Amino acid sequence: MKYAKWTILTLLALIVFGFFHYTLPQHDIVRIVNTYQERQDLDDWTRIFWATPDDQATGLINRDVQFIQAVDADGDPRVYRNEDTGWHWPPYFKFDTANLQTEAEDLKSTSAAPQWVSVTHYGWRNVYFSTFPNAVGIKPVAGPDVTIIPWVNIVILTFLAFILFMLRRMWLQFRERMIDPVIEDVEEAWDSVDAQADQATAKARGIWGRFRAWLGTWKSKPRR
The missing domain is CATH 2.40.50 (OB fold (Dihydrolipoamide Acetyltransferase, E2P))
Incomplete structure (x- = not known):
């Protein structure tokens, strides 16, 4: 997955670079x-x-x-x-x-x-x-x-970089406010379910242990 991710990102970067290299003056x-x-x-x-x-x-x-x-x-x-x-x-x-x-x-x-x-x-x-x-x-x-200083390219690319920076900031804030709390709630709920399952398992083991001990009282004692 790591190689696939970097391959896709590299292809996207090449496409974006080619687009701007062809289009900009x-x-x-x-x-x-x-x-x-x-x-x-x-x-x-x-x-x-x-x-x-x-x-x-x-x-x-x-x-x-x-x-x-x-x-x-x-x-x-x-x-x-x-x-x-x-x-x-x-x-x-x-x-x-x-x-x-x-x-x-x-x-x-x-x-x-x-x-x-x-x-x-x-x-x-x-x-x-x-x-x-x-x-x-x-x-x-x-x-x-x-x-020749490419002022048009500098202005356009600077503006696009600013837009990308703002979009990233907005995404990080959205994730912090909306997504991360949901993930934390899910993790807490999962931990709670896991803890309850452990308690239920321990309780079942205790009941089974007491039941086996009770059965042991019914065993006949050896004759002398």
């Missing part, structure tokens, strides 16, 4: 090299990694998606999709795909004259499943060594 310092549009098939399970714009039906099996190609300071390629999130999850309320694509096009640069930008995005890049993070914002920065 991340920042990449990159240099934009190209923008393009490509038709994507949405007829398999990987559809969950694509947005569902409010102006498009969910029954579509393919649609045109805009992409932003970039390179980081180490020369590693980064590819982002550029899709509206609308009123759907995650709640970024992004409706400016066309504007963001225009900004990305305007910020393109070469390795000889780099223009570094911070791309805010959510999601994962997986080459095997052809999934791409969704860019939600682009901002020019001074250079590739700029540090």
Whole structure:
């Protein structure tokens, strides 16, 4: 049971971590090299990694998606999709795909004259499943060594930690006031029943002992 408990807790922790890692905004310092549009098939399970714009039906099996190609300071390629999130999850309320694509096009640069930008995005890049993070914002920065403090993540995670702390306090108080007294009453009742059973057993043994002694008085004494 101990191993099963820790296995379940570990799986739950990984699921929660994966959810927040996918959903919360991340920042990449990159240099934009190209923008393009490509038709994507949405007829398999990987559809969950694509947005569902409010102006498009969910029954579509393919649609045109805009992409932003970039390179980081180490020369590693980064590819982002550029899709509206609308009123759907995650709640970024992004409706400016066309504007963001225009900004990305305007910020393109070469390795000889780099223009570094911070791309805010959510999601994962997986080459095997052809999934791409969704860019939600682009901002020019001074250079590739700029540090972006994730204030949004800090505020959200701090708030969630506070909520969990308060829920735990409420649970502990509820258990102390409502559950623990009931358990103590049950334990006391059980101890009382156990004590009564011991007394009844001792009493039965006493009665049986006296009965056997009485029977012994009826035994005939040996003749001399």
